[in-house]
Amino acid sequence: MTYLRHLEACNRFDPQRFLPLLLAGRRVGFVRRDNARALDAFPRIFRIASDGIALAENIVGSDAVTAALGEATDGLIAAGSFDKRRGELFAVTDGWGGPLLFELDRGAVPFFGTRAYGVHLNGWRPGADGPALWIGKRAMDKKIAPGELDNLVAGGMGSGYGAWDTLLKEAAEEAGMPEALTVQAHAVGAIRYRMELPDGLRDDALFLYDIRMPVDFTPRNTDGEMEDFRLLSAQECLRRVRETSDFKFNVNLVLIDFGLRHGLIRPEDQDYLTLVEGLRGSLIRGGR
Amino acid sequence: MTYLRHLEACNRFDPQRFLPLLLAGRRVGFVRRDNARALDAFPRIFRIASDGIALAENIVGSDAVTAALGEATDGLIAAGSFDKRRGELFAVTDGWGGPLLFELDRGAVPFFGTRAYGVHLNGWRPGADGPALWIGKRAMDKKIAPGELDNLVAGGMGSGYGAWDTLLKEAAEEAGMPEALTVQAHAVGAIRYRMELPDGLRDDALFLYDIRMPVDFTPRNTDGEMEDFRLLSAQECLRRVRETSDFKFNVNLVLIDFGLRHGLIRPEDQDYLTLVEGLRGSLIRGGR
Numbered sequence: 385m386t387y388l389r390h391l392e393a394c395n396r397f398d399p400q401r402f403l404p405l406l407l408a409g410r411r412v413g414f415v416r417r418d419n420a421r422a423l424d425a426f427p428r429i430f431r432i433a434s435d436g437i438a439l440a441e442n443i444v445g446s447d448a449v450t451a452a453l454g455e456a457t458d459g460l461i462a463a464g465s466f467d468k469r470r471g472e473l474f475a476v477t478d479g480w481g482g483p484l485l486f487e488l489d490r491g492a493v494p495f496f497g498t499r500a501y502g503v504h505l506n507g508w509r510p511g512a513d514g515p516a517l518w519i520g521k522r523a524m525d526k527k528i529a530p531g532e533l534d535n536l537v538a539g540g541m542g543s544g545y546g547a548w549d550t551l552l553k554e555a556a557e558e559a560g561m562p563e564a565l566t567v568q569a570h571a572v573g574a575i576r577y578r579m580e581l582p583d584g585l586r587d588d589a590l591f592l593y594d595i596r597m598p599v600d601f602t603p604r605n606t607d608g609e610m611e612d613f614r615l616l617s618a619q620e621c622l623r624r625v626r627e628t629s630d631f632k633f634n635v636n637l638v639l640i641d642f643g644l645r646h647g648l649i650r651p652e653d654q655d656y657l658t659l660v661e662g663l664r665g666s667l668i669r670g671g672r
Numbered sequence: 673m674t675y676l677r678h679l680e681a682c683n684r685f686d687p688q689r690f691l692p693l694l695l696a697g698r699r700v701g702f703v704r705r706d707n708a709r710a711l712d713a714f715p716r717i718f719r720i721a722s723d724g725i726a727l728a729e730n731i732v733g734s735d736a737v738t739a740a741l742g743e744a745t746d747g748l749i750a751a752g753s754f755d756k757r758r759g760e761l762f763a764v765t766d767g768w769g770g771p772l773l774f775e776l777d778r779g780a781v782p783f784f785g786t787r788a789y790g791v792h793l794n795g796w797r798p799g800a801d802g803p804a805l806w807i808g809k810r811a812m813d814k815k816i817a818p819g820e821l822d823n824l825v826a827g828g829m830g831s832g833y834g835a836w837d838t839l840l841k842e843a844a845e846e847a848g849m850p851e852a853l854t855v856q857a858h859a860v861g862a863i864r865y866r867m868e869l870p871d872g873l874r875d876d877a878l879f880l881y882d883i884r885m886p887v888d889f890t891p892r893n894t895d896g897e898m899e900d901f902r903l904l905s906a907q908e909c910l911r912r913v914r915e916t917s918d919f920k921f922n923v924n925l926v927l928i929d930f931g932l933r934h935g936l937i938r939p940e941d942q943d944y945l946t947l948v949e950g951l952r953g954s955l956i957r958g959g960r
């Protein structure tokens with residue numbers, strides 16, 4: 385069993401099965417061809433061609449695009465194309481840090497295959513055989529990956545929140561961390577992946593943070609998303625990454641990145657460069 | 673001034689100006705078109721076509737390829753195509769960790785544009801405003817980047833040496849570090865870039881290491897390659913990366929990577945994802 389299988393799983397995406405979603409000629413998402421048929425119901429919003437789906441030319445400006453896609457979202461839910469609104473808007477921007485193109489309910493993001501951003505926090509402290517990580521167990525009633533293992537803190541970035549704001553907010557909700565503690569975290573990089581899901585596509589950029597946790601703090605979930613937390617040595621986490629499917633799909637990537645940065649995965653591994661590059665998008669198909 | 677200009681400089685490469693060097697149909701290097709004319713002098717070794725330069729089919733096996741390219745190396749030096757042998761063989765392999773394809777004198781590597789591997793070591797210790805880095809000043813008689821600033825330790829990987837062997841050897845030669853100290857270093861990742869040089873091409877993968885240096889050790893060069901070492905805060909190093917050309921071209925990339933991993937460059941920088949991805953090959957042209 386290898387680390388690489390997780391990178392391959394998180395980059396399973398065949399561009400041929402999708403149509404690009406175009407806004408003023410710029411690709412902003414990917415809609416699976418079988419899903420695209422449902423967009424025929426909105427002829428005033430979408431222009432569907434064999435090589436892409438364009439927003440109608442008369443829908444101009446982020447407010448108008450947001451409104452049109454919101455109308456489509458409600459119609460698609462009514463038609464059963466996907467489940468429901470999540471009640472949280474994600475920002476679709478022209479690249480990271482670029483201007484806002486439109487906002488989209490989080491529940492509609494996989495259907496339209498727009499880029500989403502999130503944060504993951506590795507909480508570690510020194511242990512007998514190197515760093516030990518605080519690992520959460522996801523609640524059994526989570527829609528995605530119920531009961532699977534997760535980082536100390538992880539969350540999607542809602543519109544209007546930056547990476548740091550999201551980290552502070554999620555650390556409080558998911559792990560009961562006071563802000564005075566969370567601010568000791570520091571940014572350590574980012575990972576990218578693009579994968580097909582049953583309901584569409586996940587095209588993610590995750591900003592990663594490390595925090596050295598004090599020995600007298602035990603994380604405690606406050607929003608019902610985690611069942612519990614346990615300390616596991618990073619070596620044991622990486623063994624489970626290699627040998628099991630205990631961790632949520634993308635958490636494997638975060639742990640591989642942790643192993644690469646902390647010298648637990650080394651250049652002597654012949655997949656080393658493929659892992660280093662693959663975590664930053666080299667396995668992504670269909671263009672950046 | 674931005675960090676990004678250094679990534680752009682280290683990935684300045686126009687595949688149209690080069691011909692792929694092919695071994696049994698596999699690209700193993702890039703020869704600049706103006707340089708390629710000199711290979712006409714070796715018709716038994718090279719088959720030169722408009723779309724690539726192939727090794728003759730009857731040259732089979734790594735020993736035979738090494739001998740043929742060694743013969744060409746001597747002829748090219750005699751013809752003035754490049755300067756001289758460096759007396760150090762680099763291994764050209766089928767990908768990192770893959771089987772040896774052939775060995776090539778280091779002096780001939782830019783001409784043939786084969787992939788080369790190296791190691792760089794960030795030596796840091798806690799300072800008043802975050803980590804401080806030991807920075808070397810390259811000797812004035814170095815052919816490449818004389819007098820420019822460098823990492824504590826850096827070196828190319830000779831054939832037969834692994835990344836870790838190279839680190840131990842170079843740390844002793846360049847910084848006078850005893851092995852008992854160097855083994856405290858740990859791998860932290862790798863960077864990639866491909867850039868045209870006056871004498872051909874540099875297609876590098878650098879394995880990076882961090883070491884927390886004890887306060888009672890001062891590096892001391894033993895091989896004449898460094899003039900001196902000084903401690904500079906990482907913040908000051910990054911300011912110079914942004915605003916000056918004080919550092920050797922590829923050392924800027926190593927320092928940007930250090931800044932990304934240590935939270936000194938943060939997601940709030942709008943180039944953040946471009947930097948993270950660009951350090952791992954997203955800006956490389958001409959295929960991986």
